[in-house]
Amino acid sequence: KKRGNIYLSGAGPSAWHEEYPVAKGKRQSPVDINTNKTKFDPKLAADPLTIRFSDSCCQSIVNTGISFQVTSNGAGCELSGGPLDSTYQFAQFHAHWGAYLKTTGSEHTVDGVSYPAELHLVHWNTKYDDFKDAVDKPDGLAVIAVFFKRGKEHPGFGKIQDLFSKIPAKGAKVNIDFEFNPGLLMPPDSENYWTYLGSLTTPPLYESVTWIVMKEPLEVSVEQIAILRTLLWETPNGVSQMYNNFRPPVPLRDRVIRASFG
Numbered sequence: 143k144k145r146g147n148i149y150l151s152g153a154g155p156s157a158w159h160e161e162y163p164v165a166k167g168k169r170q171s172p173v174d175i176n177t178n179k180t181k182f183d184p185k186l187a188a189d190p191l192t193i194r195f196s197d198s199c200c201q202s203i204v205n206t207g208i209s210f211q212v213t214s215n216g217a218g219c220e221l222s223g224g225p226l227d228s229t230y231q232f233a234q235f236h237a238h239w240g241a242y243l244k245t246t247g248s249e250h251t252v253d254g255v256s257y258p259a260e261l262h263l264v265h266w267n268t269k270y271d272d273f274k275d276a277v278d279k280p281d282g283l284a285v286i287a288v289f290f291k292r293g294k295e296h297p298g299f300g301k302i303q304d305l306f307s308k309i310p311a312k313g314a315k316v317n318i319d320f321e322f323n324p325g326l327l328m329p330p331d332s333e334n335y336w337t338y339l340g341s342l343t344t345p346p347l348y349e350s351v352t353w354i355v356m357k358e359p360l361e362v363s364v365e366q367i368a369i370l371r372t373l374l375w376e377t378p379n380g381v382s383q384m385y386n387n388f389r390p391p392v393p394l395r396d397r398v399i400r401a402s403f404g
C-alpha cells in the first residue's frame with residue numbers, strides 16, 4: 143500500500159504509467175479543449191442529451207482519500223441521448239480542485255485555461271449488469287463534468303459541504319438524510335457541451351468514459367472553493383488539507399472533441 147496518496151506519492155500523475163501503462167494510452171483524460179479544433183455535430187442537437195435527477199437518489203457521502211464522493215442508488219437518475227447510444231444510470235459525484243491563491247484545479251482546460259475546480263457526475267451503462275461490470279468497458283461510463291467558477295454562493299452545494307466536517311479521514315462515511323437533487327449542480331444552460339471518448343482521470347485510468355463537459359461553469363463562492371480544501375487526506379508528512387487532487391491534461395492523440403453547439 144503506497145504511503146500517502148496517488149497525487150503526492152512518487153512523482154504523482156506523471157509516474158502513474160509505471161503501475162498503469164494505460165496512462166500513456168490513446169484515449170486518456172483529461173484533455174485541453176481547444177475551441178478552434180472542436181467540431182459542431184448537429185446530431186448532438188438533433189437528439190438532445192436527457193439528464194434526469196431525482197430528490198431521493200443521494201444516499202451517503204464518503205471521504206475517498208482523494209476527494210469527497212456522494213454516492214447514489216441511481217433511482218430516477220438517468221442520462222441518455224446526445225452522444226450516448228443507451229441509458230446510463232447515475233452512480234456518484236465528486237470533484238477535483240487546486241491550491242489556495244492558485245488558478246489551477248480543474249482537470250479539463252478550455253483553450254489552456256483552468257477553472258478552480260471541476261465536478262464529475264459518474265453514470266454507468268445499464269446494458270451491463272452493474273457498475274462494476276461497466277467500469278472497464280469502452281462504452282461503460284458517462285461522466286458529466288461541470289466547471290466551478292468563483293462568483294455568487296451556491297446554497298445547494300453548500301448543503302453537501304456542510305457534511306465535510308463529518309468525514310475528516312479516508313474511509314469516513316455518513317448518510318445523507320435530507321433530500322438533495324444533483325440537478326442543482328447543473329449549470330443554468332446545460333445544452334451546450336463538448337463530448338469525446340476518454341478515460342477515468344485517476345488510476346486504474348480505464349478507457350471507458352464518454353465525457354460530457356458542460357460549456358457553462360457553475361458559480362460557487364470563493365469561500366466554497368476554500369471549503370473544498372478543508373477535507374483531509376494522508377500525505378508523506380501526515381494528515382493535511384486536501385488540494386491539487388487533479389490530473390493535468392494529457393495529449394488528445396487521434397481524437398476530435400465534438401460540440402453540441404455552433
Ligand SMILES: NS(=O)(=O)c1ccc(S(=O)(=O)c2ccccc2)s1
Nearest residue numbers: 262264277285341342343344345346
Ligand atoms: N475522475 S473520474 O470521474 O474520471 C473517475 C475516477 C474514478 C471513478 S470511479 O469511482 O467511478 C471508479 C471506476 C472504476 C474503478 C474505480 C473507481 S470516476
Ligand SMILES: [Zn+2]
Nearest residue numbers: 236238262343
Ligand atoms: Zn473525477
